Amino acid sequence: MIRDFTLTEFWVIAHGLWATLLLSAVAFVGxxxxxxxxxxxxxxSVRTLRWAAGLFIDFFQGTPMLLQLFLVFYGLPVLxxxxxxxxxxxxxxxxxxxxxxxxxxxxxxxxVPGGQTEAAxxxxxxxxxxxxxxxxxxxxxxxxxxTVGFLVQLIKGTSLAAIIGFVELSRSGQLVSSVxxxxxxxxxxxxxxxFAICFPLSRFSVRLERRLALPA
Amino acid sequence: MTYTFNFEALLPHWEQFVxxxxxxxxxxxxxxxxGLGVGLVAVLSKRSSSPALRWAAQSYIEVIRNTPFLVxxxxxxxxxxxxxxxxxxNTAAVLALSLNLGxxxxxxxxxxxxxxxxxxxEAGAALGLSRFQTFRHIVLKPxxxxxxxxxxxxxxxxxxxxxxxxxxxxxxxxxVAQNIDSATFRSFEVYIVTALLYLAMSMVFATxxxxxxxxLFSYPTK
Numbered sequence: 001m002i003r004d005f006t007l008t009e010f011w012v013i014a015h016g017l018w019a020t021l022l023l024s025a026v027a028f029v030g031x032x033x034x035x036x037x038x039x040x041x042x043x044x045s046v047r048t049l050r051w052a053a054g055l056f057i058d059f060f061q062g063t064p065m066l067l068q069l070f071l072v073f074y075g076l077p078v079l080x081x082x083x084x085x086x087x088x089x090x091x092x093x094x095x096x097x098x099x100x101x102x103x104x105x106x107x108x109x110x111x112v113p114g115g116q117t118e119a120a121x122x123x124x125x126x127x128x129x130x131x132x133x134x135x136x137x138x139x140x141x142x143x144x145x146x147t148v149g150f151l152v153q154l155i156k157g158t159s160l161a162a163i164i165g166f167v168e169l170s171r172s173g174q175l176v177s178s179v180x181x182x183x184x185x186x187x188x189x190x191x192x193x194x195f196a197i198c199f200p201l202s203r204f205s206v207r208l209e210r211r212l213a214l215p216a
Numbered sequence: 217m218t219y220t221f222n223f224e225a226l227l228p229h230w231e232q233f234v235x236x237x238x239x240x241x242x243x244x245x246x247x248x249x250x251g252l253g254v255g256l257v258a259v260l261s262k263r264s265s266s267p268a269l270r271w272a273a274q275s276y277i278e279v280i281r282n283t284p285f286l287v288x289x290x291x292x293x294x295x296x297x298x299x300x301x302x303x304x305x306n307t308a309a310v311l312a313l314s315l316n317l318g319x320x321x322x323x324x325x326x327x328x329x330x331x332x333x334x335x336x337x338e339a340g341a342a343l344g345l346s347r348f349q350t351f352r353h354i355v356l357k358p359x360x361x362x363x364x365x366x367x368x369x370x371x372x373x374x375x376x377x378x379x380x381x382x383x384x385x386x387x388x389x390x391x392v393a394q395n396i397d398s399a400t401f402r403s404f405e406v407y408i409v410t411a412l413l414y415l416a417m418s419m420v421f422a423t424x425x426x427x428x429x430x431x432l433f434s435y436p437t438k
Contacts (some may be wrong), residue, residue, distance in 0.1 A: 058426040064379035066390065067411040078219040136294040152282070159284035163383055170286055183294040191283045191291060198282035 002181050006166065009176045013186075016172025017193050023168055024155045026090045031097020031154070038102025039115065043109045060099030066160050068092050089161035097154055104146045108139035145209035146210045152198045152205065159194075169193055222403050229396045236392030237413055243388050244375045247310055249372070251317025258322035259329070273322070280319035285380055288312050293384040309378075309386035317374050321367060328363035329355070361433040368425035372418050379414070390411060 003009070041053035060068065072092035077083055112135050120130040140147075160173035173190035177183040226233075261273035278401045280288065293308040339349030341428065382390035393410040397403050 053312075059415065059421075060420075062376075062415045063411045064376040064390070064414055066379045066382075067407055067414060071404070071411060073432040074407060078404055080219075156284040159286040160285065160380065163380075170284065170290070173287070174290065177290075177294060182298070183290075184296075184298050187287060187291040187295045191279075193288050194283045194287060195279060199278060202278075202282055 002092055003142045004154050005180045005182050005185060009149065009180060012172045012176050013189055016167060016169040019167060020158050020169040023089060023158045023161060025094065027093035027097050027152060027154055030090065030094035031101050034094055034098025035101025035105055038098055039105035039109055042102060042106040054095065057099045057103050060096055065096055065157050066163060068096055069160055077182040085164055085166040088164060089166045093154065093158060096157065099145065099149055104143050104150060105139060108143035109135060111142055112138045141212065144212055145205050148201060148208060152201045156194065219406060222402055225400045225402045226310055226396065226405055226409060232392050232396055233409065233413060236389035237417065239387050240378050240389040243309060243378050247313035247317060247374060248371055250310065250314035252321055254314055254318030255321030255325055258318055259325045262326065271413060277319045277322050280316055285316055285377055286383060288316060289381055305384045305386040309381035312381065313374060313378060317370065320370050324370065326365050328359040331362045332359050364433060372421050373413055375418055375421065376414060392399045
């Protein structure tokens, strides 16, 4: 039976929108923590750590995000965990975001002039105090614009969770499209929702880039 | 629970994996060529004197850049037929990939053109060169040098993005992998191999693009 495009269908899409926002938030927070670890490892003085972080970044930047989700999705049972799309999607996106944010923040950390680290050491600050109070605040400020830019990429990326069966915005669009036979309206509405979230963020990122640009 | 890996089950399918890689490379190459053309047209429209054309180009770029590729593919493949425009999965895939690359490359090309100082154009005019000659002999190479790394990065990104068109069952590596998966039931092994194949392809291209960069654009600027 073909259903009309009623308020119910709007609710399905609104529900999907909520799931997309939630998944993006989880992946961004998780990815932020992972990314901080990756960035610190990548700039550490321990060679093995640098190498391992480099390998992690290369893998996640050199393979399709869809395949990363597949690997986590089919890999969970291998680890003896139960198959769960929420866990698979959140874990896959977190690892993906960790690699990208790690690489962005690595750039930020390395852009902080070496004199800052030396001055902090001369004041007797240990590695953690040096990072927390001197290097990271400057590094994160410089990386703010690309971080927001990546957030846009991540929100768009959550759509791939639809392919492993996670019902978020794109998947709810597919569901609505298949019961109403109005794919143009369903996918148009879904696209409009993504645009409404991503466009302001993209604009914000460009503005930040101009405002925070260091004088050359 | 212990899992025993069984990669041997995939051995009979190695030719399909190779075929999948070739399909992905072909799809990427075609989309890059068309996409660059689309991007160039978008930049020219954005710099044109007609406000309508400028607005259209700007809208196209922003809409594509701020919506997921998956939704673009689904819109083109499932949405457009209700307007009477339908495509085979492979055509829809090329169309979606080209439109996507077009929007991203347009922004890159624009920054390249803007990176060349106005004085260079004026110097060309002062030497009696035509607008085309100025572009060809003075502006083009430094502009290309500026945009080359981002453009190369975008090509590698496109190679990885092609995996998403498996959702409309267009022919490429990921859809081939899904077929092998349903024939062997060794999902994890299949996708490990597939991910490594993508990794190999993207690394080969990243290295090749870097070598070309060094070869063509390593002249001193001062």
